[in-house]
Amino acid sequence: MSNSLTEENYLKALFNIASKTGEVNVAELSKSLDIKMPTVTSMMKKLAKKKLVHYESYKPLRLTEKGKKEAGLIIRKHRLTEMFLVDKMKMGWEDVHDIAEQIEHIQSPVFFEKMDEMLDYPKVDPHGSPIPDTKGKVVWKDYNKLSDCKAGETVKLAAVINTSSEFLKFLNNREMHLGLKIKIKSIEPFDKSIEVSYGKRPAEILSNVACERLLVEKVG
Amino acid sequence: MSNSLTEENYLKALFNIASKTGEVNVAELSKSLDIKMPTVTSMMKKLAKKKLVHYESYKPLRLTEKGKKEAGLIIRKHRLTEMFLVDKMKMGWEDVHDIAEQIEHIQSPVFFEKMDEMLDYPKVDPHGSPIPDTKGKVVWKDYNKLSDCKAGETVKLAAVINTSSEFLKFLNNREMHLGLKIKIKSIEPFDKSIEVSYGKRPAEILSNVACERLLVEKVG
DNA sequence: GTATAAAGTTAGATTAATCTAACAAAATTT
DNA sequence: AAATTTTGTTAGATTAATCTAACTTTATAC
Numbered sequence: 001m002s003n004s005l006t007e008e009n010y011l012k013a014l015f016n017i018a019s020k021t022g023e024v025n026v027a028e029l030s031k032s033l034d035i036k037m038p039t040v041t042s043m044m045k046k047l048a049k050k051k052l053v054h055y056e057s058y059k060p061l062r063l064t065e066k067g068k069k070e071a072g073l074i075i076r077k078h079r080l081t082e083m084f085l086v087d088k089m090k091m092g093w094e095d096v097h098d099i100a101e102q103i104e105h106i107q108s109p110v111f112f113e114k115m116d117e118m119l120d121y122p123k124v125d126p127h128g129s130p131i132p133d134t135k136g137k138v139v140w141k142d143y144n145k146l147s148d149c150k151a152g153e154t155v156k157l158a159a160v161i162n163t164s165s166e167f168l169k170f171l172n173n174r175e176m177h178l179g180l181k182i183k184i185k186s187i188e189p190f191d192k193s194i195e196v197s198y199g200k201r202p203a204e205i206l207s208n209v210a211c212e213r214l215l216v217e218k219v220g
Numbered sequence: 221m222s223n224s225l226t227e228e229n230y231l232k233a234l235f236n237i238a239s240k241t242g243e244v245n246v247a248e249l250s251k252s253l254d255i256k257m258p259t260v261t262s263m264m265k266k267l268a269k270k271k272l273v274h275y276e277s278y279k280p281l282r283l284t285e286k287g288k289k290e291a292g293l294i295i296r297k298h299r300l301t302e303m304f305l306v307d308k309m310k311m312g313w314e315d316v317h318d319i320a321e322q323i324e325h326i327q328s329p330v331f332f333e334k335m336d337e338m339l340d341y342p343k344v345d346p347h348g349s350p351i352p353d354t355k356g357k358v359v360w361k362d363y364n365k366l367s368d369c370k371a372g373e374t375v376k377l378a379a380v381i382n383t384s385s386e387f388l389k390f391l392n393n394r395e396m397h398l399g400l401k402i403k404i405k406s407i408e409p410f411d412k413s414i415e416v417s418y419g420k421r422p423a424e425i426l427s428n429v430a431c432e433r434l435l436v437e438k439v440g
Numbered sequence: 441g442t443a444t445a446a447a448g449t450t451a452g453a454t455t456a457a458t459c460t461a462a463c464a465a466a467a468t469t470t
Numbered sequence: 471a472a473a474t475t476t477t478g479t480t481a482g483a484t485t486a487a488t489c490t491a492a493c494t495t496t497a498t499a500c
Binding site for chain 1: 456457458459460464465466
């Protein structure tokens with residue numbers, strides 16, 4: 001009935017890639033897991049036997065409902081853990097990913113229920129990603145990329161797309177954190193870099209590469 | 221340089237068995253891990269190559285200093301985790317073993333340092349077992365078994381030897397916990413069962429089997 | 441002190457997860 | 471539409487961890 005650590009990693013990767021592009025190619029999955037394509041193919045056949053993925057030769061991969069649910073529950077454990085590490089254990093949001101990557105495989109409903117309770121049932125993780133519910137279901141709010149906003153708008157930082165520690169340290173260095181109110185002063189047409197102001201910082205330039213990784217909400 | 225999860229489990233078992241009897245037989249280890257003897261033999265050769273155990277055909281097994289240290293550090297993680305689960309996550313001492321068994325394999329020095337700090341550097345786990353130091357060294361205080369005490373003595377419950385949830389629930393049902401002061405009223409010569417009183421309980425009979433699993437300190 | 445039992449080892453098979461090499465299908469380019 | 475590139479599959483080898491069956495060594499019993 002239950003899945004190996006390896007299988008869990010494939011499910012999670014399928015879920016994460018699919019959330020962006022809908023379907024998943026063997027090559028994408030192979031690249032994302034850093035595992036060669038033949039290995040991926042054979043694992044897909046195995047997961048298909050367990051009714052976790054729909055697999056047909058040369059067709060894109062899709063998680064079954066069962067697969068989506070199991071993947072969602074693993075991601076739930078991952079994101080709850082990240083929240084726990086930041087909120088209760090006082091770690092930085094740039095330091096929690098690798099630990100959560102390990103703890104997400106812990107088999108113990110009680111452990112994660114306690115976490116959830118201690119955190120008072122959080123809806124998002126420290127990077128603004130939604131925490132799937134106890135059925136594995138997850139819904140993203142429809143945020144905008146900062147790179148798609150217009151000059152003059154004021155927005156609130158809601159989530160970060162890339163959670164690499166390099167990017168998060170980049171944000172730390174600029175005192176940027178979730179909930180921050182950002183005013184868009186101007187957009188440079190040449191390279192789409194954006195001049196913003198926020199907090200005590202009257203003028204700061206953010207590259208388009210950075211702005212594409214920042215999700216924001218409009219502020220009234 | 222680092223060890224697989226499987227290797228960690230062998231090291232831990234070697235450490236735990238050796239702490240009682242000094243040396244370890246293949247048969248004991250095999251039984252304790254529920255793994256057949258030939259498998260154990262081949263793993264011992266592997267660990268010998270890594271300089272973690274002294275292995276010679278047909279001789280008892282012994283951990284090397286390196287092996288003791290690595291095993292001690294795993295047990296440190298296990299016991300810190302148990303303490304964290306009981307103290308910070310409010311779980312019962314009968315429920316933490318299986319979770320700690322998984323979390324002890326997490327590779328993240330920071331994670332366990334934070335735990336240690338949050339717990340204010342505890343010396344023992346929730347069952348009274350000493351937590352190895354950051355070098356993997358561990359020393360047991362010289363407690364006595366309750367079964368070796370004499371009538372008339374008053375003692376303090378310091379540790380439990382068996383940490384099966386059955387035994388711990390047995391103690392819960394009798395409101396027995398670490399630190400409890402117990403007065404030995406009499407010892408039945410026939411079966412060595414002991415009549416004790418403690419807390420609000422004026423008279424309680426404990427079997428010899430139970431008393432052999434309870435470690436106590438003399439009270440002045 | 442031989443016989444039996446227990447403990448330990450060797451040899452060879454199995455399973456999960458991975459790989460490389462070679463081939464096949466689909467997509468892209470020209 | 472033919473050639474090339476990219477993507478995906480098949481076949482077969484490898485490694486870690488396990489097993490069973492058969493054999494050997496050590497310990498125990500009589």
